[in-house]
Amino acid sequence: MELCGMSAVVLATLLRKGEISSREITESVFKRIGEREKTLNAYITTVKDSALKQAAQADEKFRKDNKLPLLAGIPIAVKDILCTKGIRTTCGSKILENFIPTYNATAVERVLKDGAVLIGKTNMDEFGMGSSTENSIIGPTKNPVDTQLVAGGSSGGSAAAVASGEAILALGTDTGGSIRQPSAFCGAAGLKPTYGRVSRYGVIAYASSLDQVGPIGRTAEDCAMLLNAIAGYDTLDSTSADINKPDFLEAVKKDIKGLKAGLPKEYFIEGLDKGIKKKIDEAIALLEKNGVEIVDISLQHTKYAVSVYYLIATAEASSNLARYDGVKYGFRSGDDIDDVIMMYEATRNEGFGREVKRRIMLGTYVLSAGYYDAYYLKAQKIRTMIKNDFDKAFKDVDFIITPTTPCLPFKLGEKLSDPLQMYLVDIYTVSLNLSGLPGMSVKCGEINGLPVGMQIIGKAFDEETILRVGHAYEKMSEK
Amino acid sequence: MEYEYIICFETHVELDTNTKLFCGCRVSYDAPPNSCVCPVCTGQPGALPVLNKKAVEYAVKAGLALNCRINTFSRFARKNYFYPDLPKGYQISQYELPFCEDGYLEIIDDSGKPYKIGIKRIHLEEDAGKLMHSSNAPEEYYSLVDYNRSSVPLLEIVTDHERNPMHSLQEARSYLEKLKQILKYIDISECMMEKGQLRCDVNISIRPKESAEFGNRAEIKNMSSFRYIMEALEYEIKRQKDIIESGAKVKQETRLFDEDKKITLPMRSKEDAPDYRYFPDPDLMEATIDQDFITRMEKTMPEMPDQQLNRIIEQYGIPKNDALILTKDKAVSEYFSACAMICEDKRRLGNWIIKELFKLLNDASVPIVSCPVKPKDFVRLLELVSKREITEAIGRKVLTEMFNTGKGPASIIDEKGLKTIDDNDTLIMAIEEAMKENPEAAAQIKAGDDKPIDFILGRVMKKTKGKADPKKIRNLIGKSLLGN
Numbered sequence: 003m004e005l006c007g008m009s010a011v012v013l014a015t016l017l018r019k020g021e022i023s024s025r026e027i028t029e030s031v032f033k034r035i036g037e038r039e040k041t042l043n044a045y046i047t048t049v050k051d052s053a054l055k056q057a058a059q060a061d062e063k064f065r066k067d068n069k070l071p072l073l074a075g076i077p078i079a080v081k082d083i084l085c086t087k088g089i090r091t092t093c094g095s096k097i098l099e100n101f102i103p104t105y106n107a108t109a110v111e112r113v114l115k116d117g118a119v120l121i122g123k124t125n126m127d128e129f130g131m132g133s134s135t136e137n138s139i140i141g142p143t144k145n146p147v148d149t150q151l152v153a154g155g156s157s158g159g160s161a162a163a164v165a166s167g168e169a170i171l172a173l174g175t176d177t178g179g180s181i182r183q184p185s186a187f188c189g190a191a192g193l194k195p196t197y198g199r200v201s202r203y204g205v206i207a208y209a210s211s212l213d214q215v216g217p218i219g220r221t222a223e224d225c226a227m228l229l230n231a232i233a234g235y236d237t238l239d240s241t242s243a244d245i246n247k248p249d250f251l252e253a254v255k256k257d258i259k260g261l262k263a264g265l266p267k268e269y270f271i272e273g274l275d276k277g278i279k280k281k282i283d284e285a286i287a288l289l290e291k292n293g294v295e296i297v298d299i300s301l302q303h304t305k306y307a308v309s310v311y312y313l314i315a316t317a318e319a320s321s322n323l324a325r326y327d328g329v330k331y332g333f334r335s336g337d338d339i340d341d342v343i344m345m346y347e348a349t350r351n352e353g354f355g356r357e358v359k360r361r362i363m364l365g366t367y368v369l370s371a372g373y374y375d376a377y378y379l380k381a382q383k384i385r386t387m388i389k390n391d392f393d394k395a396f397k398d399v400d401f402i403i404t405p406t407t408p409c410l411p412f413k414l415g416e417k418l419s420d421p422l423q424m425y426l427v428d429i430y431t432v433s434l435n436l437s438g439l440p441g442m443s444v445k446c447g448e449i450n451g452l453p454v455g456m457q458i459i460g461k462a463f464d465e466e467t468i469l470r471v472g473h474a475y476e477k478m479s480e481k
Numbered sequence: 482m483e484y485e486y487i488i489c490f491e492t493h494v495e496l497d498t499n500t501k502l503f504c505g506c507r508v509s510y511d512a513p514p515n516s517c518v519c520p521v522c523t524g525q526p527g528a529l530p531v532l533n534k535k536a537v538e539y540a541v542k543a544g545l546a547l548n549c550r551i552n553t554f555s556r557f558a559r560k561n562y563f564y565p566d567l568p569k570g571y572q573i574s575q576y577e578l579p580f581c582e583d584g585y586l587e588i589i590d591d592s593g594k595p596y597k598i599g600i601k602r603i604h605l606e607e608d609a610g611k612l613m614h615s616s617n618a619p620e621e622y623y624s625l626v627d628y629n630r631s632s633v634p635l636l637e638i639v640t641d642h643e644r645n646p647m648h649s650l651q652e653a654r655s656y657l658e659k660l661k662q663i664l665k666y667i668d669i670s671e672c673m674m675e676k677g678q679l680r681c682d683v684n685i686s687i688r689p690k691e692s693a694e695f696g697n698r699a700e701i702k703n704m705s706s707f708r709y710i711m712e713a714l715e716y717e718i719k720r721q722k723d724i725i726e727s728g729a730k731v732k733q734e735t736r737l738f739d740e741d742k743k744i745t746l747p748m749r750s751k752e753d754a755p756d757y758r759y760f761p762d763p764d765l766m767e768a769t770i771d772q773d774f775i776t777r778m779e780k781t782m783p784e785m786p787d788q789q790l791n792r793i794i795e796q797y798g799i800p801k802n803d804a805l806i807l808t809k810d811k812a813v814s815e816y817f818s819a820c821a822m823i824c825e826d827k828r829r830l831g832n833w834i835i836k837e838l839f840k841l842l843n844d845a846s847v848p849i850v851s852c853p854v855k856p857k858d859f860v861r862l863l864e865l866v867s868k869r870e871i872t873e874a875i876g877r878k879v880l881t882e883m884f885n886t887g888k889g890p891a892s893i894i895d896e897k898g899l900k901t902i903d904d905n906d907t908l909i910m911a912i913e914e915a916m917k918e919n920p921e922a923a924a925q926i927k928a929g930d931d932k933p934i935d936f937i938l939g940r941v942m943k944k945t946k947g948k949a950d951p952k953k954i955r956n957l958i959g960k961s962l963l964g965n
Contacts, residue, residue, distance in 0.1 A: 085527045098526065105520055107527055204527040211763035239529050240765050318763055321559050324570020325524040329626070340622060346563055369561070369758035378760060 005030040006077075006167035010224040011251075013170060014072045017064060024057040024064070024075030027170065028119050031077045034167040035121075043143050044153075044162040046082045047090050048122035053077065056119040063117065072251070073231050074117030079169035081160050082123035083130055084110050084215070085204040089120075093206045094128040094138040094156075097326045097333045097353030107204020108239065109173055109215045109232040116231045121169050124159030128355045129323065130177050130208040132156050133427040134417065135184065137357045142414055145188055147452060151411040154184030160218050161188040171228050172218040177208050178311050179406075179431025181216045182443035186406035186455020189445045191472065192218040193225045194431075196463045197438035198243035200229075201236030207322040209315035210241075212435040222444055222472030226250035229465060245463060253466035254473040259293030261471065264399035268304035269430055274408045277449040282405050285446045285456050285475065289403070292478050294471075297399060301391040304433060306384050308425055311432040313368050313381035319358075320365030326353060360421065389437035396461045401471055404430050406443040406455030430457060440465045444472040446479070483690040484722060487698070488647040488714065491682040492660060494636045494670045495608065496539045502607045502634035503530030503573065510676055514627035522632040524568030529764050532557075536634040537580065537768060539669040540605045541778045543636055544581030546667045546785060547600050551775050555580045555768040557605075560757045565626050566610040574637075576759040579604035580770070585645065586663070587787065588655040598656055599641030608633040636669070642698075650714055657681070657707055662786050665811045680705045685714060686731070687721045696721065697733035701745055704738055713738040716745055789814060797827035806835055812849045819856040826867050833863060837877060841884045853887040854880065862890040874947050875899045902948045908941070908957055911949075915940040926958070934958055 005013065005027045016022045032050055039045060060075030085091050085103035092098045106114065114120065127137040135158025136142040143158040145151040146166035153162040157174030161184035164172045174181040176194035185192025193216045200215040207213060217228035230251055235244040265286065270279060290296050328334030328349035336348035354362070368377040395402065408429055417424040434441040439462055446456035456475070460468040501508060504521035520528035544551050558576035581603035590596035610631040615623045638660065640646060647653045661672045661679060672679045686698035699721070701713045716738075721731050735754075736745040784792070790808045793799045799807065807817045817834055824830045838859070842849055862883065866876040871894060882893045894900055902908060915937050916923035922933035934955065941954050 085525075091526070093526065101526065103520075103525065103527070105525075105528075202527075203529050206526040207764075209763075238531060240531050241529075241763075317760060321561050321571050321758070321760070324561060324563065325526070325568060327563060327565075327570060329565045330523060330568060331525070342565060342624075343563075366758065369760050371756045371758070374758075374760070 004034070004167065006034045006170070008170075009220045010076050010170050010227055011072075011221070013076060014227070017075050018068055020064070024060040024119060025054065027075065028053055028057040028077050028121075031121060031167065031169060038146070038166055039168060041144060041149050042146055042162050042166055042168065043141060044125055044159040044166065044168050045079070045122045046092055046094070046125050046138075046140050046159070049089060049120060053119050053121050056117075060117050060119065071116035071231065072227050073113055073171075076118050077121045077170045078113055078118045078228075079121050079124045079160055079163040079172040080110055081126055081157050081172070081174050083126060083175050083206045083208075084173060085206065086110055086120070086123065089123065091123065091206070092139060093130075094126045094140075095354065095358070096139050097349070098206075098331075099139060099333055101332045103204070105204065107215075108201035108236045110204065112232050112234075113173070113228070118171075118231075121163075124157070124163055124169075124172060126159055127156035127180075128358050129206065129319070130156040130175060130180055130213070131319070131357050131361050133179070133183060133424050134412075134414075135159060135162075136414065136418055137355050139355075144414070145411050147189060148411070150413060151452075152187065152414055152416075154187030154407075154411060156180040156184075157192075157218065158184045158187075161185050161190050161192060164188070164218050164220060165190045170219075171224060173215060173228070173232070174218050175205055175213055175215050176431075176435065177212045177214075177315060178435050179428040181218060182406050182431050182441060182455065182457060183427065185218055186443045186445075186453065187411040189448075189453030190218050190220060191222050191225050191442065191444050191476075192216065193229060193442040193465065193469070194434060194440060195229060195233065195465055196243070196440040197435075198241055199440070199463065199465065200232050201234075201239040201242045203236055203238040207318075209318040210322060211318060212311075212315055214435070221476055222442065222469050223251065223254050225442065226254045226469045226473070229469075243463065248466055250465060250469055254469050256470050258289075258471055258474040260295070261293075261400045261467070262295045262297060262398065263289060263471075264297055264299035264395050264402040266299050266301040266304065266395070266402060266404060268301050269404040273426070273429070274405060275410060278405050278408070278410070278454050281447045281449065281454040282403070282456055285479070286403060288478055289471075289475065292474070299395045299399060299402065301388075301395060301433070303384060303387045303391050307388055307433040307436060308429055310381045310384045310388065311428070311436060312364065312425060313377050314385065314436070316361045316365030317368045317378050318365065320362045320369065323354075323358070323362055326350065328353070357421070385436045388433055392433075392437050392439055392459075400461075401467050402459040404457045404459065406430060406457040410449060410452045410454070434459060438462060440468060442468050442472050444475060446475075482722075482726065484687050484718070485690055485695075486648055486685060486687050486718065487642065487695055488649075488653045488683065488685050489640045489642050489698075490638075490653070490656065491640075492638045492657075493680045494638065494664055494672065495678040496536055496634040496636055497668070497670050498533060498535045498539065498634055500533055500535075501632040502533050502536050502605065503632050506632070508633050509629060512629055514625070515629060517629045518631070522568070523628050524570070530573060530762075532765060532768065533634060536605055537770070538778060539634070540580040540603060540636055541770065541775065542667045542669055542782060543638070543664065544584065544603050545775075545778060545782055546663050547581070547584040547586055547603065547638070549581035549584030549600060549603060551581055551770055552578055553770055554578055555770065557762045557765045557768075558759045559762045560606075560759055562755055562757060564609070565624065566612050566631070568610065568628060568631055572607060572609065573762055573765070574606035575604035578767075580768070586656060586659055588652060588659055591649050591651055596652070597645055598647060598652070599644030601639045601641040601644075603636060603638050606635050606637060607631070608635045650711055653683070653714060654707065654711060657710065659786075662809065662811070666783055666786055666814075668783070668811070674705050674707070677705050681710055683710055683714065685717050685721070687718060687725070689725065696725065696731040699731065699733070699745070700735045701738050702735055702748065709738055709740055712743050713745055716743060720745065786814070793817075793821075793827075793831075797821065797831070799828060799831045803831045803835055807831055810849075816849050816852065816856060820860050823857060824860040824863060826863060829863055829867065830860070833859075833880075837880055841881060845884070853885075854883045858883060858889045865890060865894070869901060869950055871899055871901050872947060872950055875901070878947075899948060901950055902945050903950075905957065908945070908949060908954060909960075911941050911944045912937070912954065912958055915944065
């Protein structure tokens with residue numbers, strides 16, 4: 003197997019044995035990029051020169067010291083929503099097409115400090131708004147499994163890069179499913195940590211109360227390894243949680259016998275692809291066979307989740323995206339206009355794409371005087387109910403199993419003209435963002451060669467259990 | 482027609498913290514443009530606010546000083562609007578759940594009675610940047626923005642429309658003066674209006690005395706001088722009276738004061754009022770203020786000006802007018818207090834600060850905080866005067882010398898030989914000399930005419946270079962005559 007196709011955990015072991023070098027891995031990754039990137043379009047920016055330099059530095063360090071952080075020398079891709087100092091960060095938008103941050107996002111800072119090799123910035127739906135990575139300034143990312151299909155979104159570039167060997171690991175962000183859904187579509191493993199587990203500092207905000215940074219890897223173990231590096235309290239993010247950070251890679255090794263899994267009946271209803279349902283049922287049977295107790299549960303407010311999500315996310319987005327006004331940085335239109343309001347209008351009209359404008363308008367409406375109570379406030383109340391459903395369920399179970407998506411990866415362009423259909427792709431993932439809970443998607447077989455994702459949901463700040471279950475499932479399903 | 486007024490203030494005070502409200506940038510009023518900025522206060526993508534705890538402490542102190550309820554839970558909200566000096570496209574402010582609510586500030590009303598002006602709320606928010614516009618020549622038409630002020634902490638203090646509002650210009654002025662005095666006392670702002678550290682929106686509505694309801698209120702925005710505020714109010718009262726007397730109704734609107742023409746001009750009507758789309762800021766957690774925090778803040782509170790006023794009148798016997806002057810300004814009151822702790826004769830102390838020290842400070846344009854005369858030296862000087870070791874006149878001279886050189890009184894008196902001449906023989910000799918030199922006056926005095934005594938006294942004072950105690954000389958003049 004080529005190095006670029008191996009898991010991060012295996013590569014880290016080989017690096018420590020001195021059998022391979024970071025340079026070899028990095029070159030292998032760039033060779034794959036050379037072969038496939040033209041078709042896949044997973045990256046907005048690649049930084050080969052600095053990547054090779056970082057790899058050389060890692061190799062230099064390995065010659066002196068074997069006790070480096072596990073990420074040392076491992077090539078990593080970063081979603082273009084995370085600020086990278088001195089490297090263009092577009093957020094998939096024309097309005098930031100030439101924006102070069104002066105600082106690193108905390109998550110980026112942490113992986114670089116551990117010695118990871120930054121390959122480039124991955125493609126995404128503009129400002130994270132989309133479920134297919136089709137709403138990007140550089141055009142859509144293709145699914146590496148079948149390039150006629152979407153990679154999912156909004157972290158489609160990160161998921162496609164990992165799945166194709168254009169990166170070993172990747173950072174994504176997840177506001178309504180943007181890590182888990184593309185991971186499912188591309189056959190990767192992707193984890194959305196608990197809200198507050200990873201700092202949002204330097205993450206270009208879409209919906210602040212929902213956004214969360216997380217790892218995408220080939221396996222649950224790889225996700226654990228990357229989560230170890232990025233998790234933890236950050237004084238720069240007031241919403242980051244000042245709580246104990248366990249060793250997630252250790253947690254993965256524990257047996258899952260005796261754990262209790264909940265199956266929410268609201269997730270297995272009409273609208274779910276029959277093939278996917280069958281795969282999940284098989285996975286559940288396998289878990290049961292390996293000592294997991296399966297119980298039926300109810301998350302009764304699930305049906306409101308997508309509506310509530312689109313009220314809260316758009317409201318926050320309408321405010322978060324106000325700063326892109328052409329005054330301070332990024333794209334500015336209307337140099338011939340001498341009225342500031344008209345300059346704003348021209349800049350924002352030309353700088354934002356259709357979906358972003360749609361959500362800004364929705365959110366502005368939601369927060370408007372006279373509508374605030376009926377929409378925003380009500381949505382917040384139902385959000386609490388959705389969270390209460392989970393709290394109640396988690397009194398009885400250790401984790402919850404659902405499909406990650408109701409459908410298989412769809413054709414490019416198929417849902418672009420029907421935003422509501424596109425929004426429903428997130429039906430199984432948005433509840434976790436609303437309730438702040440961690441969830442991960444692991445590959446659970448294939449249908450006609452297309453990967454199926456299984457979502458494992460955990461209690462707040464219990465990423466350990468879901469990583470443990472994900473890892474155990476991967477092992478038992480290999481047999 | 483006679484009218485009644487309702488006047489309310491929204492006062493913005495820039496807090497005197499070292500760093501900004503949501504980032505670690507230094508607060509500076511004279512740094513070069515855009516030199517105190519970072520990703521947070523310039524609204525860079527991905528940057529997040531972190532609340533400055535000091536600013537919360539200051540808000541709570543203001544709440545305590547203004548007799549407010551301190552809310553256990555407070556929340557920051559985003560006020561959304563577009564303007565180039567507002568880098569995020571929203572201002573982080575507070576909407577529901579401000580830090581402090583329902584307090585009062587006591588003034589003396591127009592009838593001379595204590596009156597508690599209702600304070601509705603006190604909240605924290607961030608300031609915006611500053612725009613500088615180019616000349617009006619079209620080819621040079623541009624604006625520059627300086628974000629040094631962006632995110633500097635502001636406290637907004639809002640008086641109540643319903644509960645005890647102000648009813649006259651005099652009450653409005655008393656409120657503002659008292660507010661400024663208190664804020665300086667609790668040391669949370671320098672309140673320098675010329676630097677824009679204290680700015681007011683004022684609103685006023687009026688009604689004819691017999692009328693049941695007040696008219697709509699006009700709000701005059703963003704004024705930064707007491708004088709302008711008073712002028713604007715005077716103009717508004719006249720304008721609104723004219724409208725009412727012409728039979729029309731005052732419109733609810735926001736107006737601006739033209740400082741040159743001394744008039745207010747419409748800015749926007751109620752219908753055009755922007756919808757700020759307030760919502761809780763998801764980047765900040767709810768602030769919890771427990772009783773421990775409040776207790777800790779209470780312990781840091783200094784004596785309030787009113788308490789201090791009453792105390793120095795009652796305990797020290799300082800006349801009320803002097804006491805008012807001594808407590809008006811925090812720096813003065815601090816100087817006074819530092820002296821009073823070690824000074825026996827508190828009346829003389831108050832008197833000398835007001836009459837002698839203020840004159841020296843004023844003439845030299847030196848603020849009292851940088852007064853070269855240290856309190857302990859000042860008190861020592863007063864002791865020497867009290868014990869008649871030097872005369873009052875010499876005392877004043879010594880004080881001037883102390884002010885100019887920073888030296889203590891003893892060394893100046895020694896150096897210049899200014900100690901009072903207490904030796905009777907020396908004094909009698911000087912009197913006799915003066916009598917001899919002015920035989921006519923001496924004769925008159927001997928004949929029982931008291932008038933020339935002052936003249937002789939003056940000659941003696943001159944001979945002794947002012948170092949004699951005039952009372953004593955007067956006695957001795959009588960004695961020297963009896964002796965003959």
